[in-house]
Amino acid sequence: MDISTKIAEKTLVASLKGEFDMDSVPAFKEKIITQMEKHGLINLILDLKKVNFIDSSGLGAILGRYRFLKNKGGRVFLLNLKPQVEKIFQLAGMLKLIPVFSDLTEALEEIKEGGISSAQ
Amino acid sequence: MRNKAHLSILSRSSNVGLARITAATFAAELDFTLSELEEIKVAVSEAVTNCIIHAYPLEEGIIEMDLEIEDNKLIIVVKDQGVGIEDVQTVLQPSYSSKEDHMGLGLAFIDSFMDDFQLESQVNQGTTLTMIKIPEKHKKTVG
Numbered sequence: 001m002d003i004s005t006k007i008a009e010k011t012l013v014a015s016l017k018g019e020f021d022m023d024s025v026p027a028f029k030e031k032i033i034t035q036m037e038k039h040g041l042i043n044l045i046l047d048l049k050k051v052n053f054i055d056s057s058g059l060g061a062i063l064g065r066y067r068f069l070k071n072k073g074g075r076v077f078l079l080n081l082k083p084q085v086e087k088i089f090q091l092a093g094m095l096k097l098i099p100v101f102s103d104l105t106e107a108l109e110e111i112k113e114g115g116i117s118s119a120q
Numbered sequence: 121m122r123n124k125a126h127l128s129i130l131s132r133s134s135n136v137g138l139a140r141i142t143a144a145t146f147a148a149e150l151d152f153t154l155s156e157l158e159e160i161k162v163a164v165s166e167a168v169t170n171c172i173i174h175a176y177p178l179e180e181g182i183i184e185m186d187l188e189i190e191d192n193k194l195i196i197v198v199k200d201q202g203v204g205i206e207d208v209q210t211v212l213q214p215s216y217s218s219k220e221d222h223m224g225l226g227l228a229f230i231d232s233f234m235d236d237f238q239l240e241s242q243v244n245q246g247t248t249l250t251m252i253k254i255p256e257k258h259k260k261t262v263g
Contacts, residue, residue: 019137021137022136022172023133023134053158053161053162055165055166055169057169059225084158088229091225091228091232092225
């Protein structure tokens with residue numbers, strides 16, 4: 001899986017590409033943690049537009065970041081889920097925890113305005 | 121229609137993708153929809169991941185996957201010779217996980233996505249997971 005990152009509105013926006021399974025988890029954690037610590041960020045947007053497969057290992061890695069950042073007062077949003085990927089999040093009950101957007105500007109606006117509470 | 125295939129892999133995370141692609145490619149011989157093939161990929165991914173994490177926690181071992189098509193029915197058997205499971209009933213409970221950083225959803229996904237599955241294990245002998253899936257359009261005709 002390839003991961004590219006950028007920073008917008010004091011938020012790390014990470015675009016993932018490929019298949020998110022246990023083989024991708026170490027690189028995902030390393031990249032996200034390093035970038036967020038380096039820039040002192042607590043908000044994360046994961047763009048999954050180019051992720052065509054995810055299993056419970058991928059979900060576990062995302063949930064781990066969600067719990068960690070929530071404890072720091074930060075938030076995690078998901079962007080652009082493909083139907084087969086959304087089904088996995090849905091089955092795991094994670095869509096009750098993590099908001100999903102289809103537009104980056106809209107997600108960044110929510111972060112800027114603090115429109116969605118991290119406390120669930 | 122009848123067909124068989126076998127895959128033998130080392131318990132490495134880089135082989136999880138190989139196992140699920142192999143299973144989905146084999147399963148495509150049947151009339152599965154794309155959505156059903158995605159479900160098979162998730163189930164196989166979870167099965168092989170479980171072998172890597174739980175069966176061979178300390179050293180690499182061999183994971184065997186047998187694929188079979190019989191009368192429009194797909195049978196996938198994933199087998200290891202690892203540490204085994206002491207209490208199979210416990211691991212079948214929803215969200216059970218022996219590892220703190222894992223969600224315990226692997227078998228729940230397998231249960232959701234496959235029509236039937238069976239888990240057999242013996243401590244220090246290994247574990248065998250048998251999964252069955254029938255294309256939705258053939259469910260009325262296949263017993």
